[in-house]
Amino acid sequence: MDTDALYEKLKNFQESKGYFFNKDSEKVNELLEALITNKERYGYMVCPCRLASGEQKDDRDIICPCEYREPDVKEFGSCYCSLYVSIEWNKGEISHEYVEERRPLEKMPGF
Amino acid sequence: MTEKDVKIFSLSTCSHCKSSKKLFDECSVQYDFIDVDLLDKEEKGLIMKDIKELNPRCSFPTIVIGDKVIVGYREDQIREALKI
Numbered sequence: 001m002d003t004d005a006l007y008e009k010l011k012n013f014q015e016s017k018g019y020f021f022n023k024d025s026e027k028v029n030e031l032l033e034a035l036i037t038n039k040e041r042y043g044y045m046v047c048p049c050r051l052a053s054g055e056q057k058d059d060r061d062i063i064c065p066c067e068y069r070e071p072d073v074k075e076f077g078s079c080y081c082s083l084y085v086s087i088e089w090n091k092g093e094i095s096h097e098y099v100e101e102r103r104p105l106e107k108m109p110g111f
Numbered sequence: 112m113t114e115k116d117v118k119i120f121s122l123s124t125c126s127h128c129k130s131s132k133k134l135f136d137e138c139s140v141q142y143d144f145i146d147v148d149l150l151d152k153e154e155k156g157l158i159m160k161d162i163k164e165l166n167p168r169c170s171f172p173t174i175v176i177g178d179k180v181i182v183g184y185r186e187d188q189i190r191e192a193l194k195i
Contacts, residue, residue, distance in 0.1 A: 027126055034124035048124035049171060051147055051155075081126060098183050101170035108169045111156035 003032040019065070019073065019084040031083040035064055049081035050101075053109035061107060068102040115177035115193065117142035120162050123149055127184035128172040134186060138195050147171070 001009075007028070011021065021028045034048030046052040047062040061067040069079040076099045077089030088094045117135065121128035123146040135142045147158050159169060165180045166173040174181040176192040 030126050101168050
């Protein structure tokens with residue numbers, strides 16, 4: 001699957017749930033490419049901005065869309081890696097702040 | 112003014128990490144980086160210990176500019192640390 005196909009596959013469904021792709025299409029393409037890379041690497045689409053353990057059971061919470069997208073978009077208007085944002089974020093009605101890592105430390109891979 | 116050492120602990124897939132590297136490139140700042148996701152398991156274990164000391168949240172990018180640690184792509188803090 002290439003990024004265009006993934007974009008089409010995700011767009012309508014995610015928008016119906018209130019999550020919109022970042023208006024920065026270059027960043028979106030970069031992130032979709034990274035998701036495809038991670039799918040090939042690990043077998044599942046783990047968040048491009050988080051370190052995967054490589055064990056699906058341990059990475060379930062950061063498989064895109066991650067568990068933290070909902071609270072992050074609610075609080076910041078953007079998910080952690082800024083693939084998904086709110087309409088207000090895209091319109092610039094809310095400031096584009098840095099999204100803190102919400103994932104609990106104990107879930108981070110220690111290797 | 113001596114140039115500060117700049118190092119990024121990054122992920123090859125992370126867009127914030129790419130933005131940080133891009134900013135350094137655009138400002139002709141010399142830097143080292145380690146794409147932690149590309150390391151083998153043992154190396155990852157060692158590096159994660161180093162990162163945890165710098166950034167207890169173990170998130171990426173973790174950027175070290177001289178003795179200052181910046182977590183995440185925070186352009187204002189990066190520019191201020193480098194006076195650029």
